[in-house]
Amino acid sequence: MSDSRNKPPANGTLGPWSFTRWNTIGQLEALEVHHPLFQATLCLQGAHLTHFAPKDEPNWLWLSDLARFQPGSAIRGGIPVCWPWFGNPARNAPEIRKRILSEQAHGFARTAVWHLEDVRENAHEVEISLSLNANHDFDHEWEGRALALITFSFSIRGCQIALTTTNLAPEPLAFSEALHTYLPTDDATRTRVLGLGNSQYIDTLREWDYFNQEGPVYFDGEVDRIYETDEALTVITPHTRRKLTSVGSGSTVIWNPGPDKARRLSDFPDSGWKNMLCVETANAASDYRVLNEGQSHTLGVFLGRT
Numbered sequence: 001m002s003d004s005r006n007k008p009p010a011n012g013t014l015g016p017w018s019f020t021r022w023n024t025i026g027q028l029e030a031l032e033v034h035h036p037l038f039q040a041t042l043c044l045q046g047a048h049l050t051h052f053a054p055k056d057e058p059n060w061l062w063l064s065d066l067a068r069f070q071p072g073s074a075i076r077g078g079i080p081v082c083w084p085w086f087g088n089p090a091r092n093a094p095e096i097r098k099r100i101l102s103e104q105a106h107g108f109a110r111t112a113v114w115h116l117e118d119v120r121e122n123a124h125e126v127e128i129s130l131s132l133n134a135n136h137d138f139d140h141e142w143e144g145r146a147l148a149l150i151t152f153s154f155s156i157r158g159c160q161i162a163l164t165t166t167n168l169a170p171e172p173l174a175f176s177e178a179l180h181t182y183l184p185t186d187d188a189t190r191t192r193v194l195g196l197g198n199s200q201y202i203d204t205l206r207e208w209d210y211f212n213q214e215g216p217v218y219f220d221g222e223v224d225r226i227y228e229t230d231e232a233l234t235v236i237t238p239h240t241r242r243k244l245t246s247v248g249s250g251s252t253v254i255w256n257p258g259p260d261k262a263r264r265l266s267d268f269p270d271s272g273w274k275n276m277l278c279v280e281t282a283n284a285a286s287d288y289r290v291l292n293e294g295q296s297h298t299l300g301v302f303l304g305r306t
């Protein structure tokens, strides 16, 4: 770790790397990767990836045209990191819920400023690691002490993200989380997700009851489901095919707000639901994790081609 690398250079010179540069987007500090083989943009707030694309390709991530890059606001699109709880606190297991002091959905990591740990570059790959020490600074949000370390590995093949949580407190730590990937599509109604057939899911729009999935998932209105699965998933849109392979995850959230919820969402165009879907690699619902002091758990996803 080098503290001098954690801030943009004051005199406007470039950072000490070959392909990675500091930039300011709106009011947020970001790292931009301009590698000959791929590009990426990563905000320090939220360790939030907003752009990844192999050379000459459009962004593999959906980013709202109305996204705000402001301190304290979650960025709409890209890959928000939901941590150390997923979704509505009230919908989490009692042992998670009891330590949450805020009503905020998806935890505090997505609006906290992460610390840049390291940038490693070579001819094929760039790896960027950031950390968030959930210490007494977050006492008003949550009772707990934990360290989150996230590593992004970019290559022409795709983008890999690994989020490791370590419990720093003597008491067991129960937590839920997700890598909340927004994917673009030309037409959500002509998009499908394969790999969930035969799995069970909680439908949050139908009283949080359990249902069985048969065949692909389609989008013809609001979809908000937590699937119990660790299978690799394929997302097929009219013009792209992507594969998401996970580690350390036994649950995947599939979400599209549909036309009515789209109008109520912050920083979200009314018609935006037609051009996105979320496939969220998670430890959610009964797939939450518990760590004893010093223990770690890694949740990861690789987003690549099929």
Ligand SMILES: O=P(O)(O)OC[C@H]1O[C@@H](O)[C@H](O)[C@@H](O)[C@@H]1O
Pocket: 074, 087, 105, 106, 180, 224, 225, 253, 255, 265, 266, 280
């Ligand atoms: O608006 P937020 O807090 O970013 O949440 C977006 C969505 O995130 C998804 O993970 C949830 O399943 C949805 O219910 C929610 O609407």
